[in-house]
Amino acid sequence: MDDKTYSLIGTRVPKVDDEPKMTGSGIYVYDMKLPGMLFGKVLRSPHPHAEILKVDTSKALRVPGVRAVITAEDTPKKPFSFVQNLADKLPLCDKRVRYVGDEVAAVAAETKESAAEAAKKIHVEYKILPSLDDPLDAIKPGAVKIHEDRENIAFEVHKEFGNLEEAFKTADFVFEDTFTTSRQHHACLEPRGCVAQFDPFGKLTVWSPCQAPHTLKQELSRLLEMNQGDIRIVKPLVGGAFGRGLVADMIEPIAAILSKKTRRPVKIVKDRPEDFSTSRTRYPFIMKLKTAVTKEGRIIAKQAEVIADNGAYNDKGPAVINFAGVCYTTQYDVKNLKYDAYLVYTNKEYGTAFRGFGNPQLQFAFESQLDDIAYKLGIDPVKIRLINANRPGTQTVTGAMIHSCGMVECIEEACAAAKWNERDSSSKKEALKVKGVGMSVVFHTGAGSRYYGYNSSSAFIKVSDDGKVSLITPATDMGQGAETVMAQIAAETIGVNIEDVIVRTGDTDLTSYELGAFGSRTTFVCGNAVKATAEKAREEVLSLAGEMLGVTKEHLVTAKGRIGIKESPDILIDAVPFGEVIKYGITKKGRSIAVSGEYFDPIAPTVSLTEGYGIHIPAWVSACFIVEVEVDVDTGFVKVLNVWAANDSGTIINRNMAEGQVEGGIVQGIGYSLTENFVIDNGRVVTDSYVDYKIPGAKDIPDIQCIFVEKKDKEGPFGAKGLGEHPLVAVAPAVGNAIYNAIGVRMKDLPFTPDKILSALRSKRLFEDNKG
């Protein structure tokens, strides 16, 4: 199979769901209208921290068109979190609010306008409490408790491997640095919304732009104290996700309760400022690194202490600080490792999953420090990475099994493309606009995580008498192209045209239980299940065709929706369409083709949460990005000019989409590096519009050269691994390293805004003047 040429794998076949999107006929939650649908509006806390003394809804109820007003009294008051034993969030606050935007009450009305007007007329009496907006203040002894029943440190991770003390003692050099990162907002173009509808028999349907429909179903069953079997989640087209859709948004249980109360469907859509202020963000990290190296540049010990700003509630925070540590302790072949991370409550918009899941933060810190170490040791930044690179067929001290691994090839190919050896390596260039180049290497999951003790998937395929192949898969498409990848895998395996594959997904009544689209896992995990199912379907079709044509199935081949006999003189003319074979099966044999299949990751159920840290990741992807920047030393403005991005994600299933993930990840990473400066002042999000929170536009983008080092993974479908997240991870450190190369200042705090660049330049000049 290895050197086989494929008809669909590795091509640029267009996405199967382009048409509804480009003609305007596609329906997002934002576009949904159901008969009798009401509009919901949430009343949110204006204070970062306060006691709720009294909620008076009487005036709101009198607004014309209002059909229901709810408070905590109308909810089960059962605290919720993604990890249930860390539950801390009520859909509607009962006694306390903990951030500006916390849900207090909600309204359902005939029109958006009356809902908004009624929400304003709910009168809430608050007793304002002292609030905390800095995690470093929150961990001080005697700090105000954000949750009455627990400390402000919400969760901790502690991991140690090898002998740190010994390593730091015997090292030639030990480097210590502190780095900090900012909040980044998903800023999805579709504002977060939902529609909830109870039927008269108590069954709830929720339409949500989510990434994990089955998880959302479980979450809503906890939030609403309902049986899972009474909940159906439907995911229509999704207008951007990037992690935003992984955990329930409180508008979902709120809309459900409003629907139950009114017996009408209820739609809640956040407006843009509300989306920025309440749809959750990337976690900001404060990271202290201590790294020991030999004078030749071999890393002998890595130690990180992380303080992550949780915001007001837990959500994905525990998993994020854990995963960041898994990547940190696995990247590079290092034997002595220590990782301590603390997730700290503050009275701010809380965090959630975001592309990279903690790895962008810690990789920014480590890859920046590693460049510094290289410069101080007088070693080429490329060489120090090559010396320490992870290699295929190895196991790290953390227990990570590294099967396929193209880290070295990524470094070499990125360097060749960027002409690294011809770069100007001096950092003292005299000009108003100074160019510089920098690099970074990233190591990330390409197959999700075994952390849940389950990392499997299944699929269902039916082949119809019209020759169409219906595929039901839980692979969740949020624009990244999961449906197309699954269609390609099914069509390639069975031997039909991609146009003949109908993909059905995004409905928990239809698809098998599955974890969802995160951790760059869909292509690997769901893809494997689809491939196994498609192989079964092909076998069944061949067996039927064999009976029909009077040959054994070894003599049959399938291609482009037809089945032919290998030995036939004119295979194209003699070949029989799939549909005819299926018709034969149905009418002559009473057999139809409907099969299910699965991918089972046998290691996942055996994984212990406390041991073998690295074993949580089934397959690793690596990348090396080289970035060229231009720094305007007068204004402090940084422009990224070029990115050479070499990626090892195994076999590429769809080249257009793979490049799209890399390019999109890079541009989102440029925003994270330079312009996406999320500001919270006194607990209130100031940057609550696209003007104030600047995501890159078409004029802000560099030239990007995508390189794919296709090291086949033996476990991946056709040798493929994941690709969604790592491109973002690699950007910020490479930009920081390029800035260092350009102007000789080490930027340790994201984003690198002009004021920070200018201030760093001033300090450097001052330092040099004093020295001179």
Place this chain on the structure above:
Amino acid sequence: MLTHCIHLIVNETKYEVEVESKEFLSDVLRDKLHLTGTKESCGMGDCGACTVIMDGVTVTSCLILAVEADGKEIVTVEGIAPGNGELHSIQKKFSEFGAIQCGFCTPGMIMSAKALLDRNQTPSEAEIKDAIGGNLCRCTGYIKIIRAIAGAAEDLKQQERS
């Protein structure tokens, strides 16, 4: 509440619509004419998702009062394909070049591209970037969108020649 009766031509169809003074064109298109292809993402004219062509010029329809659109001719993403299952060159190229991910910015992007190609058949890369400078995309990184628009320009030129 003050209402007005306005007349619009949208995608070559004439409409008479009762609107409120404070209603915007995007509301009329989406809620009254059921043309939900025109997206709305920010409601403040910052993102370009609601871009439509009004009397030949792109506008962010979330900033145009419905009464301002009275008597105007409007083209939305639903109105650019020639029909009979055929797609417009821009649509074809968006798909061919992989320029669509989540798709929420796509209608606005396509309308900005169409307005550009209607007035300039040989746009430079800078002119393309300029034309979509007000259309935000969070997924693609814009590169494939820019190439798709250049490809569509090429396609349209060839169609004209033949």
